[in-house]
Amino acid sequence: MNKKILYIILFVLLIWNAAIYAQQRFPKPDFESGYNYPEYQLTDPRNPAWEYIDVVVLIVVLALTTRFTLKTRSRKSILLISLFSLIYFGFFRVGCICSIGAIQNIALALFNDGYTLPLSVLLFFLIPILFTLAYGRQFCAGACPLGAIQELTGFYSVKLPRTAEVILSTVPYIYLALSILFAATNSHFIICKYDPFVGIFRLNGPATIMIFGILLLISGVFINRPYCRFLCPYGVILNWVSRFSNKHLTITPTTCINCRLCENSCPYNAIIPSDILQEKESMIKSRKKFILYLILLPAITLGGIFFTQMFSNDLAMVNQKVRLANELRMERENGIKAISIDAVTFKESGVTLDQLFAEEKVILTRTRKGAPWVGGFLGLSLGIALLLTTIKKRRDEYKPDQGSCYSCGRCFEYCPMHTEKY
Amino acid sequence: MSGKNKYQNRRDFVKSVGKLAVALPIGYLAWELVPKTTAGEFVWQIDPYSCTQCGQCETNCVQTVSAVKCMHAYEMCGYCDLCSGYLRMGVKELNTGAELQLCPTSAITRSFVENPYFEYTIDENLCNGCGKCVKGCADFGNGSLYLQIIHELCVNCNQCSIAQSCPADAIQRIPATKPYILKEGYKTDES
Structure with a gap:
């Protein structure tokens, strides 16, 4: 009985106050027993200094990859450095921020005045592009965790027919254009939302994306680097920048003798064959x-x-x-x-x-x-x-297509020409 | 053979033009964006004053147990016996809808302080951020329970996927130097 009255009083009180939000409906208690309010232990976010450590690591990784692709020409070292990137940028730093996603932050900052861009994000966007302008797609070869996970799982390579390759490689353009549009209008970050591997890096994520990521990895065992070739929007930018790069990986360390041994070595169809044997189109x-x-x-x-x-x-x-x-x-x-x-x-x-x-x-x-x-x-x-x-250029040597070559170094070992190491 | 033929010259020319065409936009981007940057970092956080306890935090976080947890502003709490955020177990009558109020993971414990006051504590390890207790407390109590993103658990995604679906736009980026929006008093009347 007593309790019922209490409930009724409470109910009346509640109705009374229901419309007014954030008001002290019940008074602050007067403790007589000397009760002290408990203290909260708040955990701090990661130290912001980490963002700049990441930038330094990125630069070091890119510099090392450049050395391995252009100077020492060692596929093994490239794989090792991409393993490091996979562990550091992928599993340790759990994926964010990455250069691919940074496209959206850049677009958002360009078209929205209210958005302040962290400097580290801008650096993550620009540094790989600058490296690409100088030395080709070193970022894809060694620094990108998404590239690394695919490169390391690409055991067999099935070459896609040229037509399929060409048709599928239009998808990244559409992806890039839409992601910039949606980011610029502050609608959605689709690159992050549909990043297939971030769930694997976190060992945690929405089921659909996890399944998508795993399927992509499995298909990547045969059709190597499916994300890089047929989805990656950052790859579109790097592709175009790389075409005008100052230096670029070469298949042969000396001069090409047109032996055709490397012809089928590239799983990405990124080797332009020499055409000395072909008939010239009029x-x-x-x-x-x-x-x-x-x-x-x-x-x-x-x-x-x-x-x-x-x-x-x-x-x-x-x-x-x-x-x-x-x-x-x-x-x-x-x-x-x-x-x-x-x-x-x-x-x-x-x-x-x-x-x-x-x-x-x-x-x-x-x-x-x-x-x-x-x-x-x-x-x-x-x-x-x-x-x-x-536009057909006469080619008397086998060369990588500077746009689509990931500088992965798979072709190195196919070339019979070697330079003596001094 | 020192000279290049005209085709090589033309190729070199095209290449340098291309290089310039690529370098200029990059330079422009940097020039345009550097003034908009800040050296500081940002983290995601819930503004408890605009949160509507819709329950999206529980399901939409990329972490499978959400990084959002319930926090308790003890100084705002009434320490009532009957708490709308806490359903006592073993009461005689469980009326319709009672189960909707019950903390699904029994993360709330209560301990007796002194007559008639009870302290309610949230076990963050059990809390899944569903906000049921928060809703009860906001609708019928003092609003001392509220949701916050716990930064130890948050992976600070580039785009918070809860923020993307939050109907009240309560999740915003705030400077990492002050990473929590704590409820310490009443926004409207006092303070």
Whole structure:
């Protein structure tokens, strides 16, 4: 009986105060027994100095990889350094921040004034690019934990048909363009969300991503480096920078004797064969093709622009706010009750619908502005790729394709030419 | 043979133009972004004053037991016998919905302090960050229970996946020098 009254009083008290948030509903007790409030032991985050240690480690690893690929030409050393990167950047530092994900932070900082970029993230983005400009894709060879885990598990290599390779390698361009668009509009970090290996590095993660990562690793045993070749958006940037690199890995340490031994050594189709034995395509034919593609180039670019513009509203749906606004608009217009957790929270928050729609409009306009750039970039890349197929240089030696070569050093041992070590 | 033929010259020219075309945007990026950078680091943290205890923290963290845990601001607690964040075991009547209030991992323990006060302590090793007790405390109590990201457990993802789905946008990046947003008093009335 006594208890019931207590409950009733309590209930009345609760109703009384239910609307006022964060108010002391129950008084602070007066302790007579000399009770002291317990102390909380708060754990500090990792010391920020670690971020700069990481940057130093990155530079050292890149410098060593450069030495191993260009100077000592030792595949074994390259594997060792990538094993170190896998352990350090992968398992010890559990994946974040990585240069691939940094693309999004850069895009976010470029297009949003409210975002402050940690200096270490900018360095992680720029340093591998600078190394690539000087020496080729050393980052992919030795420093990238995602590259390392795939390189170390790529035991057999099955060569993909050239056509499949070309078609699949357009995916990273789309991935790059979309990730920049979504990061710039502050909608989503898709590179991080769908990073297949970060779960493996953490030995923990959402089941779908873990399964995706493991499947990718298994397929990587045969089709080596599937993420690098057919997904990695940072690889697109490095690919283009590497084409103009100052120095680059060479297959032979001396001069190529066209023995063709290395021809099938590269699992990434990154060796451009010499063409001294092939018949030359007639000049007129290739010139005609060149002119045709040159005319097509603006057409493809414009096509891309129109195409993505058409879908800009759908692209904006990646943004949580836009989805929420859509749901609430449906509720208002069609009477379909908005029951998602976002909608429920929104209704409780006291923000008016007009405010939300205004915010949605800002995001929509930004996406509409950004989407044509995505299409334009994709169209232009496709056009340039077509154009480049018509330019045929005479080659009297086997050379790595500077864009797609990961400087992994697999081809070294195939070359019969050796220099004496002094 | 000292001279290069015209094709080699042209190739060299194309290469240097390309190098410039690549180097210039990189230089521009650095020039544009350096003023926006800061040497300090950021960590993710929940603002307990905008948290709505929706329960996403429990399920959306990349850590399988979430890095979000319940903390207790003892100085705000009423030390009541009847706590809406804590369901006593073994009470005579368990009414409808009682199980929804129960801490699913029995991470809350209570100990008697003095009549009529009880101390509620959260065992962080058991807490899964579901926020059920926090909701009870915020709705019917003093709001002394609240959720925080424990930095020892948080791997500080580039993009916090709970922040991505938080309906109240309560998870923000804050400077690593002050990594917690502690509830020490009332934001509205006092302080």
